Amino acid sequence: MAKKVVVEGKVIGQHVLNITTKQIDVKAPEIAQSAVPGQFVNVQVSKRNSPLLRRPFGIASVNKETGIITMIYRILGDGTKILRDVCSGDEISIVGPLGKGFDLKAKKPLIVGGGLGLAPLLSLAEGMEGKKADVLMGGRCEDDMFWTDYFAPISNNVYVTTDDGSMGIKGTVMAVLPKLLAANKYDCVYVCGPEPMMKAVAAECMKQKIKCQVSLEKYMACGLGACLSCSCEGIGERIKVCTDGPVFWAEEVGEW
Numbered sequence: 366m367a368k369k370v371v372v373e374g375k376v377i378g379q380h381v382l383n384i385t386t387k388q389i390d391v392k393a394p395e396i397a398q399s400a401v402p403g404q405f406v407n408v409q410v411s412k413r414n415s416p417l418l419r420r421p422f423g424i425a426s427v428n429k430e431t432g433i434i435t436m437i438y439r440i441l442g443d444g445t446k447i448l449r450d451v452c453s454g455d456e457i458s459i460v461g462p463l464g465k466g467f468d469l470k471a472k473k474p475l476i477v478g479g480g481l482g483l484a485p486l487l488s489l490a491e492g493m494e495g496k497k498a499d500v501l502m503g504g505r506c507e508d509d510m511f512w513t514d515y516f517a518p519i520s521n522n523v524y525v526t527t528d529d530g531s532m533g534i535k536g537t538v539m540a541v542l543p544k545l546l547a548a549n550k551y552d553c554v555y556v557c558g559p560e561p562m563m564k565a566v567a568a569e570c571m572k573q574k575i576k577c578q579v580s581l582e583k584y585m586a587c588g589l590g591a592c593l594s595c596s597c598e599g600i601g602e603r604i605k606v607c608t609d610g611p612v613f614w615a616e617e618v619g620e621w
Contacts, residue, residue, distance in 0.1 A: 369463055370395045373456045377433060379449075382511045386439050386481075387449060388425075394432030396461045400424050402469070402492040403485050403580055403612045406434070406461030410447045419460065420444040423485035423557075423580075423611075437484045464611050467578055471553035474498040475545070476520075477538055477566050482558030483512045485580050485611075489555055490519050497521040499549070501541055503562070507532040539565050546573045553578065567615035577615040 374393035381387055396406065407419035426435035440449050451457060467489050476498045478486040483502055490498055500516045503526040510525055510532050517523050524541055525533030534540050539562075546554070546569065556566045557580035570577035 369461055371458065371460050372396060374434075374459045376451050376453055376455045376457060378453050379451070382437065383508050385441075386437065386511075388435060388437050389448065389451075390433050390435050391457065391459065392431070392433050393459055393461075396459060397427050397429050397432045397434050400427050400434065400462040400488075401466035402489040403466030404462035404464050405485070405611065406436070406459050407463060408436075408444075408448070409458040410444065410451060419458075420448075421463075423481075423488075424462065425484040425487045426491060427488060437481065437487075439481055467555060467580070467612050468553070469494060471551075471555075471576075472496065473550055473552050475549070475551040475554045476500045477502075477542065477554055477556040477558075477562075478512075479503040479538060479558030479562050480509070482556075482563075482580070482582065483516075484557075486555060486557050487512075487515050490516060498555075499545075499551075500524065501526075501538050501545060503527070503538040503558070504532075505529065537565075538562060539569070542566060542569055543573075546570070546575060551575055556580070557582070567618075570615065578612055579615050579618060580612045581618070582611070 372393050372395050374391035377390040377392055379387050379389045405421050405423045407421050409419045422436040422438055424434055425437045438445055440446060469492065476486050476490060497520055499522045500520045501524045502512055504510050505528045507527060513523060513525060526536055526538050526540055527533055553576045554566065554570050555578050556563050563579050567577050567579055
């Protein structure tokens with residue numbers, strides 16, 4: 366596991382992706398050099414009256430040459446509202462890289478994601494060591510599918526579903542996944558997104574006898590395994606998403 370550090374990262378810039386979502390690029394060379402796909406960082410914005418607890422963000426992209434890490438986030442609570450307003454040149458305190466990343470040994474991988482779960486999967490697609498994965502992604506509508514611009518240049522085939530049918534196939538990823546698995550010889554499926562989606566994907570993989578890794582999304586107060594706020598039921602024991610994961614083999618997870 367990569368050694369975690371605490372750094373003051375310098376904000377390089379932010380980009381609006383849709384009305385609720387932004388990309389932030391931060392120069393943090395110590396984290397960029399050691400991060401692996403699937404890990405996350407804990408961020409504290411240094412402003413008066415900012416929330417006490419750090420906020421976890423999946424690492425969406427890493428440029429080891431420039432030392433820049435990229436995070437993609439949705440503006441929801443107080444922490445992300447403060448983050449939304451930081452400018453180029455501002456500094457934010459970052460702890461990372463944290464957690465356990467993906468197993469990269471698959472020879473024919475399929476990536477399945479929905480919503481912000483696609484952020485850590487983007488770093489996975491980038492880090493596939495010369496292999497291009499197929500990608501199946503789902504969202505509510507076309508406005509949510511800015512992700513295609515990120516994945517298309519670094520992936521093999523990209524399949525899209527939307528709840529309202531405004532882009533790709535109408536429905537969830539499960540409208541496409543069973544036939545996709547049956548028609549291709551994938552040796553591992555990687556999934557992150559809403560919990561019901563991950564459960565359904567993992568169940569289908571089990572049915573078709575294909576290995577599956579899931580990246581769990583849980584509230585993490587400390588990110589270091591001390592507070593137990595992210596613990597959930599594993600097979601025969603409690604597991605901590607922040608330190609035992611966030612990436613698990615699907616069969617390691619009991620009640621999500």
